[in-house]
Amino acid sequence: MTLLMPLVIILVIYIGAAVLPAAMLLHYVYRKDKIERESPGLLRSLLLQGVLAALLSVLGEGIGARLLSLTRISPYSSVYYIVMAFLVIAVVEEGAKFLLLYRRTWREKEFDYTFDAIVYSVFISLGFAAFENIQYVFGYGLSVALPRAFLSIPGHMAFAVVFGCFYGKAKRASLHGDEEGCRANLLRGYLASVLLHGFYDSCAMIGTGLSTLLFMVFIIWMYATMFNLVRKASSNDRPLWG
Numbered sequence: 709m710t711l712l713m714p715l716v717i718i719l720v721i722y723i724g725a726a727v728l729p730a731a732m733l734l735h736y737v738y739r740k741d742k743i744e745r746e747s748p749g750l751l752r753s754l755l756l757q758g759v760l761a762a763l764l765s766v767l768g769e770g771i772g773a774r775l776l777s778l779t780r781i782s783p784y785s786s787v788y789y790i791v792m793a794f795l796v797i798a799v800v801e802e803g804a805k806f807l808l809l810y811r812r813t814w815r816e817k818e819f820d821y822t823f824d825a826i827v828y829s830v831f832i833s834l835g836f837a838a839f840e841n842i843q844y845v846f847g848y849g850l851s852v853a854l855p856r857a858f859l860s861i862p863g864h865m866a867f868a869v870v871f872g873c874f875y876g877k878a879k880r881a882s883l884h885g886d887e888e889g890c891r892a893n894l895l896r897g898y899l900a901s902v903l904l905h906g907f908y909d910s911c912a913m914i915g916t917g918l919s920t921l922l923f924m925v926f927i928i929w930m931y932a933t934m935f936n937l938v939r940k941a942s943s944n945d946r947p948l949w950g
Contacts, residue, residue: 726845729857730838733865737830740942741823750818751831757812758835761804765836768804772796789913794906802867802901805832809875810894823945825876826869826938833868837861859927866934867905871897873937880948904930 738745773796781788813819813828841861844852874897881889908930911923 722845722850723842725850725853725857726841727838729861730834730841733861734831734834737827737865737938740938741827741945742942743823743945744821746818746824746827750816751827753812754809754828754831755835755838757808758805758832758837759839761801761808761832762836762839764804764808765801768800769796772800786914786916790906790910793908793910793913794902797909798902798905801836802871802898802905805829805836805868806871806894806898806901808832814879819879820948821945822876822880822948823941825879826872826941829868829872829875830865833864834861837864862931862934863905863908863927866930867901869934869937870904871901873897873941874900876941876948883948 738751773792776788776792776796777783781791809829809832812832816828818824819828837860841853841856844856844860874893878890878893878897881887881893908923908926911919911926
């Protein structure tokens with residue numbers, strides 16, 4: 709028992725460092741759902757769907773990377789990083805999150821307010837991000853925990869908030885019989901999250917002075933936009949039938 713204690717303590721520290729940033733942002737979004745908060749069972753289910761999306765993404769990205777390796781694009785070029793970021797990582801990860809979000813929540817009886825769409829999207833996305841972060845912390849050590857807490861975790865949340873805004877519009881359109889508007893908003897939400905995710909990853913992967921500058925400017929804009937969207941959506945929350 710004595711021999712196991714240091715190992716248990718290390719395990720707790722690593723998991724805590726990986727999960728705490730996501731937990732703090734989840735709490736923030738949950739508190740912003742002021743009118744009718746979602747049930748704990750639904751929220752736990754969404755977190756697990758996020759973990760499943762991360763596992764599916766590993767498979768999808770492996771296939772995408774394999775297909776990309778069959779092209780003549782040099783794996784050391786900026787073009788390769790851009791294609792990988794947009795057409796492999798962003799398309800697969802945002803696609804997995806979107807499909808599982810839709811499958812779990814579209815016909816959910818609790819989905820009756822506009823802000824619910826953002827809550828659902830963020831919980832799946834941060835479930836994804838927390839699981840991914842655990843992998844990184846155990847793979848590369850605690851040195852990656854701090855930068856990922858301020859960059860990667862909020863990044864996943866930002867993509868989710870943007871998608872959630874469109875997801876709520878799509879649900880409202882569907883309830884009012886506007887199926888064309890529903891499909892259009894779902895597509896816009898997915899494309900917006902892919903473009904944001906792809907730009908984020910491509911700037912981070914290229915690693916030049918210009919891409920690093922663009923990355924830092926994007927991070928500042930992303931933080932400001934994300935929290936502004938959440939505040940506005942929370943203040944203007946209303947029934948989907950209204």
